[in-house]
Amino acid sequence: MSGSPPRGGPTDGLAAAFADGPAFVPYLVAGDPDYEGSLQYVEALARGGADVIELGLPFSEPIAEGPTIQSAIVRSLEAGMGPERFFTFVEALDVDVPLVCMTYYNLLYQYGTEEGPRPFVERAAEAGIAGFVVPDLPAEEAGPLRAACDEFGLDLIFIVAPTTRGERLARTHELISGYVYVQARLGTTGAREEVSDRTESSLERIADWEVPKAVGFGIKTGEHAARIVRAGADGIIVGSALVDVVAEGVEEGRPTAETAATLEERARELKRGALHGASEPEAEQP
Numbered sequence: 001m002s003g004s005p006p007r008g009g010p011t012d013g014l015a016a017a018f019a020d021g022p023a024f025v026p027y028l029v030a031g032d033p034d035y036e037g038s039l040q041y042v043e044a045l046a047r048g049g050a051d052v053i054e055l056g057l058p059f060s061e062p063i064a065e066g067p068t069i070q071s072a073i074v075r076s077l078e079a080g081m082g083p084e085r086f087f088t089f090v091e092a093l094d095v096d097v098p099l100v101c102m103t104y105y106n107l108l109y110q111y112g113t114e115e116g117p118r119p120f121v122e123r124a125a126e127a128g129i130a131g132f133v134v135p136d137l138p139a140e141e142a143g144p145l146r147a148a149c150d151e152f153g154l155d156l157i158f159i160v161a162p163t164t165r166g167e168r169l170a171r172t173h174e175l176i177s178g179y180v181y182v183q184a185r186l187g188t189t190g191a192r193e194e195v196s197d198r199t200e201s202s203l204e205r206i207a208d209w210e211v212p213k214a215v216g217f218g219i220k221t222g223e224h225a226a227r228i229v230r231a232g233a234d235g236i237i238v239g240s241a242l243v244d245v246v247a248e249g250v251e252e253g254r255p256t257a258e259t260a261a262t263l264e265e266r267a268r269e270l271k272r273g274a275l276h277g278a279s280e281p282e283a284e285q286p
Contacts, residue, residue: 014052014098014131014155014178018212022274023051023179023235024225025214026242026267027102029072030055030089031081033246037256038076039092041246044260046095048267052179053095054133054237057086057103068240071247083111083120087127098130100157100178105137108145121148131155131178139171146175159183160206162198169205179212181237184219184228200231207232222273229277236274242266 017023026045031038045053058073058081081089090099101124105117112119124132131154137145139158149156155178162183164172172180184199199215206213215228216237225236245266249259 017051018234022229022278024271025052025237026050027054027239029076031076032072033075033250034079040260044264045267048264049271052098054100054102059104072243090127100131101129102133117145118148125152133157179214182215184217203232222269225270225273226277
């Protein structure tokens, strides 16, 4: 594979979160359904065993998201979430795990008085963000964001879909750091009853990449998590199944503390599943 070697190693930056076994990487939209409740929900995920937490900064045109997360984005935007409030939110969190900002490139590019992503990355670093996932930014156009991340010591995670191949895959390998977000299926985000049978083949295509491989899109249960790890993943990314818990709490008028407790228990289930997937092959040896 041509180009410079990928950044990051098993003990560098976000990759360190994967060093002691399969990592659990949950996602929630920051500010959903309101600022104070969302703080409690993110902190509940950390208590439940999260190794990294992806925080969605809502954008009005979330092209990669399914209905569940789109609804969460609407709730967050209506509650007043935006870039500055997002940074305040991150600074207010009482968690000991690294935080990743997942958002769309227009918000990064338009932030501040200087054109380009550098001001946003600088402010994110000050707030305590460890890296970015930007679903609508192709690797071929990611040079300025990569440079800004290098300047301020942040990781840049890319999503590798089942259809990502050729030059785009090579360029992604050159620029990626932290971990790779392996998209388990085509389409938008959303919890599924069954995990995709494309996971193993997707992982095989990037088996020689030095960064950890975390699989997302469709993971809902502990058994799903175990199957993904058995297929070769270094971690699992779970979003819609957790956002569903928040949505149900809103729809049923549950107290914030009750929804937080449900999220914590769901996180424990998913983390246990990932660990079980890592230990089960050994247990099956004669």
